[in-house]
Amino acid sequence: MQFEVTHRDAGSQARAGRLRLPHGVVETPIFMPVGTQASVKALSSEDLRAIHAQIILANAYHLYLRPGVDVLELAGGVHRFMQWDRPVLTDSGGFQIFSLAELNKITEEGAAFQSHIDGSRHFFTPEKDIDIQIGIGADIIMCFDECTEYPAPFDRAEKSMRMTLKWAERCKRHWLGRAAADQALFGIVQGSTHESLRRECAAALVDMDFPGYAIGGVSVGESKAEMAEATGWCTEILPGDKPRYLMGVGTPEDLLAGIELGVDMFDCVMPTRNARNGSLFTSAGRVNIKNAKHVRDFGPLDPACRCPVCQTYSRAYLSHLFRSGEILALRLNTLHNLFFMLELSAQVREAVRDNRFGAFKQSFLQSYAGREDE
Amino acid sequence: MQFEVTHRDAGSQARAGRLRLPHGVVETPIFMPVGTQASVKALSSEDLRAIHAQIILANAYHLYLRPGVDVLELAGGVHRFMQWDRPVLTDSGGFQIFSLAELNKITEEGAAFQSHIDGSRHFFTPEKDIDIQIGIGADIIMCFDECTEYPAPFDRAEKSMRMTLKWAERCKRHWLGRAAADQALFGIVQGSTHESLRRECAAALVDMDFPGYAIGGVSVGESKAEMAEATGWCTEILPGDKPRYLMGVGTPEDLLAGIELGVDMFDCVMPTRNARNGSLFTSAGRVNIKNAKHVRDFGPLDPACRCPVCQTYSRAYLSHLFRSGEILALRLNTLHNLFFMLELSAQVREAVRDNRFGAFKQSFLQSYAGREDE
Numbered sequence: 001m002q003f004e005v006t007h008r009d010a011g012s013q014a015r016a017g018r019l020r021l022p023h024g025v026v027e028t029p030i031f032m033p034v035g036t037q038a039s040v041k042a043l044s045s046e047d048l049r050a051i052h053a054q055i056i057l058a059n060a061y062h063l064y065l066r067p068g069v070d071v072l073e074l075a076g077g078v079h080r081f082m083q084w085d086r087p088v089l090t091d092s093g094g095f096q097i098f099s100l101a102e103l104n105k106i107t108e109e110g111a112a113f114q115s116h117i118d119g120s121r122h123f124f125t126p127e128k129d130i131d132i133q134i135g136i137g138a139d140i141i142m143c144f145d146e147c148t149e150y151p152a153p154f155d156r157a158e159k160s161m162r163m164t165l166k167w168a169e170r171c172k173r174h175w176l177g178r179a180a181a182d183q184a185l186f187g188i189v190q191g192s193t194h195e196s197l198r199r200e201c202a203a204a205l206v207d208m209d210f211p212g213y214a215i216g217g218v219s220v221g222e223s224k225a226e227m228a229e230a231t232g233w234c235t236e237i238l239p240g241d242k243p244r245y246l247m248g249v250g251t252p253e254d255l256l257a258g259i260e261l262g263v264d265m266f267d268c269v270m271p272t273r274n275a276r277n278g279s280l281f282t283s284a285g286r287v288n289i290k291n292a293k294h295v296r297d298f299g300p301l302d303p304a305c306r307c308p309v310c311q312t313y314s315r316a317y318l319s320h321l322f323r324s325g326e327i328l329a330l331r332l333n334t335l336h337n338l339f340f341m342l343e344l345s346a347q348v349r350e351a352v353r354d355n356r357f358g359a360f361k362q363s364f365l366q367s368y369a370g371r372e373d374e
Numbered sequence: 375m376q377f378e379v380t381h382r383d384a385g386s387q388a389r390a391g392r393l394r395l396p397h398g399v400v401e402t403p404i405f406m407p408v409g410t411q412a413s414v415k416a417l418s419s420e421d422l423r424a425i426h427a428q429i430i431l432a433n434a435y436h437l438y439l440r441p442g443v444d445v446l447e448l449a450g451g452v453h454r455f456m457q458w459d460r461p462v463l464t465d466s467g468g469f470q471i472f473s474l475a476e477l478n479k480i481t482e483e484g485a486a487f488q489s490h491i492d493g494s495r496h497f498f499t500p501e502k503d504i505d506i507q508i509g510i511g512a513d514i515i516m517c518f519d520e521c522t523e524y525p526a527p528f529d530r531a532e533k534s535m536r537m538t539l540k541w542a543e544r545c546k547r548h549w550l551g552r553a554a555a556d557q558a559l560f561g562i563v564q565g566s567t568h569e570s571l572r573r574e575c576a577a578a579l580v581d582m583d584f585p586g587y588a589i590g591g592v593s594v595g596e597s598k599a600e601m602a603e604a605t606g607w608c609t610e611i612l613p614g615d616k617p618r619y620l621m622g623v624g625t626p627e628d629l630l631a632g633i634e635l636g637v638d639m640f641d642c643v644m645p646t647r648n649a650r651n652g653s654l655f656t657s658a659g660r661v662n663i664k665n666a667k668h669v670r671d672f673g674p675l676d677p678a679c680r681c682p683v684c685q686t687y688s689r690a691y692l693s694h695l696f697r698s699g700e701i702l703a704l705r706l707n708t709l710h711n712l713f714f715m716l717e718l719s720a721q722v723r724e725a726v727r728d729n730r731f732g733a734f735k736q737s738f739l740q741s742y743a744g745r746e747d748e
Contacts, residue, residue, distance in 0.1 A: 037694070037698045037700060038691075038694065039695055039698070039700045039702050041700065041701055041702075042701040042702060042705075043702065044702055044705070044706070045686075046686075066694065066697060066698055067669060067690065067693075067694045067697075071669060071670055071690060071694070074670060074672065074690075075672055075688070075690060075691075081688075081690070081691055081694075082691060083686050083687060083691070295441060295445060296445055296448060298448065298449055312419075312420075312457050313457060314449070314455075316441070316445060316448075316449060316455070317412075317449075317455055317456060317457070319441075320411070320412065320440065320441045320445070320455075321413055323440060323441075324411045324413070324436075324440055326411060326413045326415065327415055327416040327701065327704055327705070328413050328415075328416060328417065328418055330701055331416075331418070331701070331705065332418070
């Protein structure tokens with residue numbers, strides 16, 4: 001993996017860059033669609049190419065349980081399995097073990113849990129998690145960490161952060177031992193909303209020297225102000241020549257806030273989940289396609305949008321599909337919302353290259369704050 | 375509408391033809407995918423073009439209730455509403471009124487029913503139904519009829535058939551009165567499993583002189599032998615120079631049986647519904663993609679198939695998507711099953727042109743009867 005910051009915005013910490021990975025180049029800042037189970041919900045790999053997705057996420061916990069790492073290895077890796085030839089990042093699955101699975105016991109050695117699918121028992125150590133992710137074959141893999149819940153008192157957050165640091169060291173050592181692996185390993189900063197913990201964790205990870213760094217434990221219930229604060233503490237310390245990834249974030253507004261603080265990469269299920277619930281992004285704000293006023297609106301969802309959906313179908317048809325419970329509604333809505341996030345990323349990159357990120361952000365938010373329907 | 379039989383098979387009543395409609399030419403025999411609510415479940419109009427669908431169905435009952443005929447008229451018709459520029463056939467919705475809605479009262483005047491969506495009360499006459507279908511704007515519209523249930527004793531079937539005939543006359547008269555309409559109106563033969571009733575109904579409809587004829591009241595629970603018998607009684611009487619449509623049929627085997635008896639058009643929800651349940655057609659028989667043996671099968675679903683799914687994805691991936699409940703499974707499975715039916719139609723047309731329908735049918739069934747999984 002190679003990362004290069006090609007432009008720095010004059011009026012903020014926003015930057016534009018290029019991330020070279022085994023399966024291609026990713027231009028940053030970038031939004032990464034979430035394909036938890038080796039499928040971005042409702043879309044095919046061809047759909048993802050059509051909306052210019054550059055890198056997608058998959059999840060080690062989910063893929064380990066189903067179809068299993070052996071199946072992915074036999075397939076020749078997740079890329080060949082899902083016929084997606086561009087970069088993939090796998091999340092370690094730590095978050096899912098602590099939220100989705102039935103967690104039986106967590107010690108410094110690792111986490112014992114039962115599958116949410118069939119109740120089967122499993123034990124993940126940092127080393128095993130790295131092996132799983134290498135088996136899946138993504139371009140970027142993540143350290144096994146504990147995503148600290150919110151709110152977390154200082155003592156609890158400190159204890160959790162220190163374990164995440166110990167796990168990060170073990171992940172790094174194990175990853176180094178698998179020298180043939182193509183994967184770039186990212187460390188994850190925890191520390192909840194506590195400044196000294198965030199700074200200490202970031203500094204310790206930088207000392208370990210990872211190819212890239214993520215900020216975890218955000219977007220877990222804290223306020224926007226708290227999220228921005230925590231992000232800022234981290235980006236102040238994380239090295240400027242390494243990619244920075246804000247995990248599980250976020251809305252169009254969150255993306256801009258993170259980019260302003262120097263973040264390069266984002267992922268979130270919100271654009272796809274909202275799409276499936278009929279909540280759609282437009283340049284003039286969010287549209288609730290269930291709203292009765294769209295039933296007879298034969299214009300495009302967003303006249304300013306160049307996505308395949310806005311180029312082809314009317315609000316009236318999207319409204320009809322959603323109200324009728326048609327499966328096609330899920331796909332068209334998802335195509336549109338993801339295109340919106342990817343197009344926003346592209347516009348930000350251009351603004352940063354032109355030294356006008358601040359003006360772009362202001363103009364975007366002014367229009368977007370219209371929030372047409374909500 | 376113009377219909378031309380271009381080839382007649384030497385060894386059977388199978389024929390190949392060409393149906394010219396306002397939105398394009400349909401080559402017969404043809405399978406018509408069902409898009410009840412102006413959407414073939416899980417597919418976009420672009421998907422339908424990619425698998426070479428020539429004509430699709432929509433349903434007057436469903437579209438009348440939602441989004442409403444006024445919306446479709448404002449949109450410029452169902453074609454523009456769903457961005458499908460090839461032919462559309464609407465079913466009258468009679469079948470849905472008698473099966474899906476809460477039927478309040480049926481008299482010779484018409485049918486009073488309550489919407490299955492919101493319980494609202496409606497009254498359809500043959501005249502109103504024709505107006506609805508003209509408003510929707512399909513290329514082919516169907517007479518409002520009563521689909522006689524199975525089994526039906528002679529007296530009940532006779533009474534029902536005679537009402538269908540009276541309704542057909544009123545439909546024809548009303549349709550003639552709307553001379554500007556582009557729609558071709560098909561009469562529907564009822565009469566259940568009773569030979570004299572089927573023959574009488576077919577002859578009476580032929581006397582009324584419709585642009586095309588459908589055989590209704592089949593595939594409603596009767597045996598394959600009974601269906602073939604009823605179909606044969608009708609095709610013996612229906613004029614050779616008009617298109618014949620066997621409604622709600624069917625499986626690949628049913629298609630071949632109907633074509634052998636001189637049927638030109640077919641529709642059925644089975645290929646799409648089966649797809650959504652993981653039951654897939656292949657040249658070697660049906661495959662249940664849920665079957666454990668597919669989890670590690672990295673070959674295509676059907677090596678002989680040229681559909682976009684078999685050209686791209688493996689059985690292992692299709693199996694994973696289905697087992698994981700991914701929405702993409704519904705779309706890929708549907709694409710494949712419909713392609714299979716459309717490709718079968720194309721192969722039959724070629725066989726008829728080459729005077730080898732019988733040999734084709736035998737060879738297809740021999741291979742297909744393998745029924746790999748079931």
